[in-house]
Amino acid sequence: MAAVRVEEVLAAAEEQEAEKRRSVTVEKELELEFDLGNLLALDRNPPAAASGLRGAGPRREALLRALARDNTQLLVARLWELPAERAGGAGGPLVARLPDPAFRLPREKPPPRPRPPTRWEQFARLKGIRRRKRTSLVWDEQAKEWRRRWGYRRAGGDPARAWLAEVPEGADPEEDQFARLRREKRERVARNELNRLRNLARAHRAGTAVPAAPLHPTGHQSREELSHVARVARVSTASLGRFQPRLPKEPAEPPSRSGGRKRRFEPLLGNLAAERSRQLELLRDMGKKKPVLDITRAVNKQLRQEEAEAAAAKGKKQSQRGKRGRRQQRVGRKSKKSGGRPQQ
Amino acid sequence: MRPLTEAETRTVFEKLGRYIGENIQLLVDRPDGTYCFRLHRDRVYYLSEKVLKVAASIPRESLVSLGTCFGKFTKTQKFRLSVTALEFLAPYAKYKVWVKPGSEQSFLYGNHVLKSGLGRITENTAQYQGVVVYSMADVPLGFGVAAKSTQECRKVDPMAIVVFHQADVGEYVRNEDALT
Numbered sequence: 406m407a408a409v410r411v412e413e414v415l416a417a418a419e420e421q422e423a424e425k426r427r428s429v430t431v432e433k434e435l436e437l438e439f440d441l442g443n444l445l446a447l448d449r450n451p452p453a454a455a456s457g458l459r460g461a462g463p464r465r466e467a468l469l470r471a472l473a474r475d476n477t478q479l480l481v482a483r484l485w486e487l488p489a490e491r492a493g494g495a496g497g498p499l500v501a502r503l504p505d506p507a508f509r510l511p512r513e514k515p516p517p518r519p520r521p522p523t524r525w526e527q528f529a530r531l532k533g534i535r536r537r538k539r540t541s542l543v544w545d546e547q548a549k550e551w552r553r554r555w556g557y558r559r560a561g562g563d564p565a566r567a568w569l570a571e572v573p574e575g576a577d578p579e580e581d582q583f584a585r586l587r588r589e590k591r592e593r594v595a596r597n598e599l600n601r602l603r604n605l606a607r608a609h610r611a612g613t614a615v616p617a618a619p620l621h622p623t624g625h626q627s628r629e630e631l632s633h634v635a636r637v638a639r640v641s642t643a644s645l646g647r648f649q650p651r652l653p654k655e656p657a658e659p660p661s662r663s664g665g666r667k668r669r670f671e672p673l674l675g676n677l678a679a680e681r682s683r684q685l686e687l688l689r690d691m692g693k694k695k696p697v698l699d700i701t702r703a704v705n706k707q708l709r710q711e712e713a714e715a716a717a718a719k720g721k722k723q724s725q726r727g728k729r730g731r732r733q734q735r736v737g738r739k740s741k742k743s744g745g746r747p748q749q
Numbered sequence: 750m751r752p753l754t755e756a757e758t759r760t761v762f763e764k765l766g767r768y769i770g771e772n773i774q775l776l777v778d779r780p781d782g783t784y785c786f787r788l789h790r791d792r793v794y795y796l797s798e799k800v801l802k803v804a805a806s807i808p809r810e811s812l813v814s815l816g817t818c819f820g821k822f823t824k825t826q827k828f829r830l831s832v833t834a835l836e837f838l839a840p841y842a843k844y845k846v847w848v849k850p851g852s853e854q855s856f857l858y859g860n861h862v863l864k865s866g867l868g869r870i871t872e873n874t875a876q877y878q879g880v881v882v883y884s885m886a887d888v889p890l891g892f893g894v895a896a897k898s899t900q901e902c903r904k905v906d907p908m909a910i911v912v913f914h915q916a917d918v919g920e921y922v923r924n925e926d927a928l929t
Contacts, residue, residue, distance in 0.1 A: 671752045677783045684777045
């Protein structure tokens with residue numbers, strides 16, 4: 406009896422082993438093409454003609470599922486062959502080192518539109534002005550050497566150290582020329598900066614993606630833009646912004662599952678019994694949240710008790726004058742030692 | 750017209766609970782029929798299933814009122830209880846205040862209840878507790894908020910306010926247009 410049972414058990418175990426091995430090995434006519442960098446496996450085997458892949462139905466579903474399982478098994482087998490290491494020290498998870506991806510994936514988003522030409526670019530195109538390539542070094546006659554066009558040790562000397570500023574012909578002799586030069590430089594810088602920002606604003610308004618900046622670089626951000634970017638930043642966390650701390654006056658926004666689209670409500674004449682049970686559950690939850698000990702009521706109760714005691718004490722005062730006095734004294738000293746009345 | 754969302758239901762129940770406590774269950778779960786809350790133009794209505802089915806066939810612009818209006822949601826989504834809910838608050842009220850006959854009129858005109866007009870008050874009323882105001886003949890007159898707890902009511906001077914007025918049945922005459 407026992408021997409038969411043992412044989413049965415061994416047979417069952419062997420069958421299980423065979424089953425496991427069968428599920429791990431996959432037979433294919435053509436080898437699959439693998440791109441492990443992209444976790445990609447390409448199966449070029451033509452589907453069996455007799456299979457029901459053409460028609461619709463549950464058979465097709467089952468066949469597709471089996472095909473997917475087999476191919477995934479092959480891919481995973483390849484992944485296991487990759488060199489692996491333990492991430493984060495000895496106890497960390499086993500991590501495979503993927504090779505570089507070979508398959509070029511197409512663009513996810515459309516390429517960015519070119520930015521609109523600036524005012525100068527439009528003018529230059531109109532007039533046919535082309536850019537002249539300038540040399541980086543200029544011959545300085547005074548210093549008899551090649552100096553930079555601008556910057557440190559520029560040709561023509563440091564403009565800040567210019568000790569002479571000629572009064573031009575038609576100018577007012579009382580005017581301070583140094584101040585005028587400085588003012589004009591400041592104006593030039595300001596005008597250039599203004600034009601640069603205007604160009605950026607024009608490009609931004611035209612809708613082209615200013616690279617690497619969802620927000621317009623300086624100033625002139627509209628309120629909607631700022632709040633949109635703030636919302637995107639808040640939501641770009643692992644918990645989709647649910648646990649981000651808010652500023653003191655920022656209103657708490659409940660997460661809208663429709664993502665900013667139209668609100669959806671329960672149907673008007675939906676299941677009324679379900680609605681009732683939901684409301685009862687809500688009431689139960691609300692009831693549970695209320696604290697069992699109501700502080701104000703407890704305090705009122707305490708006050709009433711003390712009043713009652715005081716009234717009783719007043720009545721007894723006449724009869725037990727002497728003893729009471731000493732008792733009160735002792736109570737007073739005790740409380741001073743312990744440092745105050747114990748909290749209730 | 751639509752059912753209340755969960756947040757709105759919570760707000761309404763919290764407000765109602767301040768007056769009738771856990772007796773809201775008796776409003777939600779009634780033995781004599783299925784009653785529900787519906788929202789129409791920011792007002793919350795309490796109505797039975799039969800009335801709901803009939804009201805569902807009326808176009809939104811033409812529908813003025815349905816069932817009993819309990820109150821309305823303000824612009825900032827706060828719930829304001831109106832006097833038309835008194836019929837349902839009065840039988841389930843937890844904390845009651847009885848007003849002397851002399852100052853009934855004053856309360857019905859919209860004034861607060863002073864200590865001199867206070868007849869009786871339920872024991873253990875906390876401060877700022879929602880209370881229902883009755884006349885000495887146990888006729889519900891309206892509801893309000895207790896300005897002083899029962900303890901303090903005993904000690905305070907006669908001209909002090911003991912109940913803040915919130916709604917009274919006199920509004921049916923004074924404020925007819927605002928009620929639905």
